Amino acid sequence: MATGQKLLSFLLLQLILVLLVSDLSNAEGLKLGYYYKTCPKAESIIRKTTYRFISRAPTLAAPLLRMHFHDCFVRGCDGSVLLNSTKNSQSEKAAIPNLSLRGFHVIDAVKSAVEEACPGVVSCADIVALVARDSVSMIYGPFWEVPLGRRDGRVxxxxxxxANLPSPFANITTLKQMFAVKGLSLKDLAVLSGGHTIGTSHCNAFTNRLYNFTGKGDTDPSMDPNYIVKLKQKCKPADTTTLVEMDPGSFKTFDEDYFTLVDKRRGLFQSDAALLNDEETKAYVILQSSTHGATFGKDFAESMVKMGRVGVLTGHQGEIRKHCAVVN
Incomplete structure (x- = not known):
């Protein structure tokens, strides 16, 4: 029996290694200036079209950034989050964590503009990655070079x-595991959580912390009680529609305020508060809070490039979708 278990453990380890090597080798297929010859104006078309939307509605930047995150954490960065459900199968879009995703119309407009210039060349997965970058930089966040060449998945x-999207209710152990499986470090976890410096959340993603944390009508002791009082004024126990700013006062601007809030025990989600329950992530929160985000912009750019390489399809894998919501 012991021998059989050892063999099983060995085979599982081999499988994990094969999958990691495969993911890494695919990521090597990405490169800067990938469309230089096949669609030289691709990046400028994408940026110009994105600006049309963000200049009118800067609050779209947060959901467009979140869309890239949600895409990469499920099946890798392959545009699978964009696919509509079919008669036979419900897609990622239909999952509760994705029901609040917005900005699909922006991706569709960008895809149409790129298709007009270079039909069948630029993938929806690359568009999601570029739109996320452009949206962030347009609201005073960092700019980073995006290696391209992702292909679109069919599933x-x-x-x-x-199974794969980190929950706002997750503790630090779960978050560490979910990021490690994607090849992302503890630092990446802390840095990418900083994306919560923009955007809003529905009350039901955190009201358990205000009214019924352990099932006894209590509050979450890890949250500043004065902040709980303020949040209770906005959110009643069964409220599923009210939106609350994740970074009150500057939720439309990409800055380091998120870390100051978490440091003051005013992170909105349990997953935000969880960053204080690990020495490394806590140290990062305190560093950014005490230095006005001295390295946050640079760190965020690096972590986004790293996340954008997770589980990509390259070469002859997948396809280049004509329309992002349906397979060819």
Whole structure:
């Protein structure tokens, strides 16, 4: 029996190594200036079209950044989050964590503009990565070079979204595991959580912390009680529609305020508060809070490039979708 278990453990380890090597080798297929010859104006078209939307509605930047994150954490950065459900299968879009995603119309407009210039060349997965970068930089966040060459996946499953997307209710142990599986470090976890410096959340993603934390009608002791009082004024126990700013006062601007809030025990989600429960992530929060985000912009750019390489399809894998919501 012991021998059988050892063999099984060995085979599982081999499988994990094969998958990691495969992911890494695919990521090597990405490169800067990938469309230089096949669609030289691709990046400028994408930036110009994105600006049309962000200049009118800067609050779209947060969901467009979140879309890239949600894409990469399920099946890798392959545009699977964009696919509509079919008669036979519910897609990632239908999963509860994705029901609040917005900005699909921006991706569609960008895709149409790129298709007009270079039909069948630029993938939806690359568009999602570039739109996320451009949206962030347009609201005073960092700019980073995006290695390109991702291909679009043909599979999108609701069940995989549930299994792979970190929950706002997650503790630090779960978050560490979920990021490690994607090849992302503890520092990446802290840095990418900083994306919560922009955007809003529905009350039901955190009201358990205000009204019924352990099932006894209590509050979350890890949250500043004065902040709880303020949040209770906005959110009643069964409220599922009210939106609350994740970074009150500057939720439209990409800055380091998020870390100051978390340091003061005013992070909105349990997953935000969880950053204080690990020495490394806590140290990062305190560093950015005490130095006005001295390295946050540079760190965020680096972590986004790293995340953008997770599980990509390259070469002859997948396809280049004509329309981002349906496979060819």
């Amino acid at each position: 999108s499953l609701l069940s995989e979204a549930f």
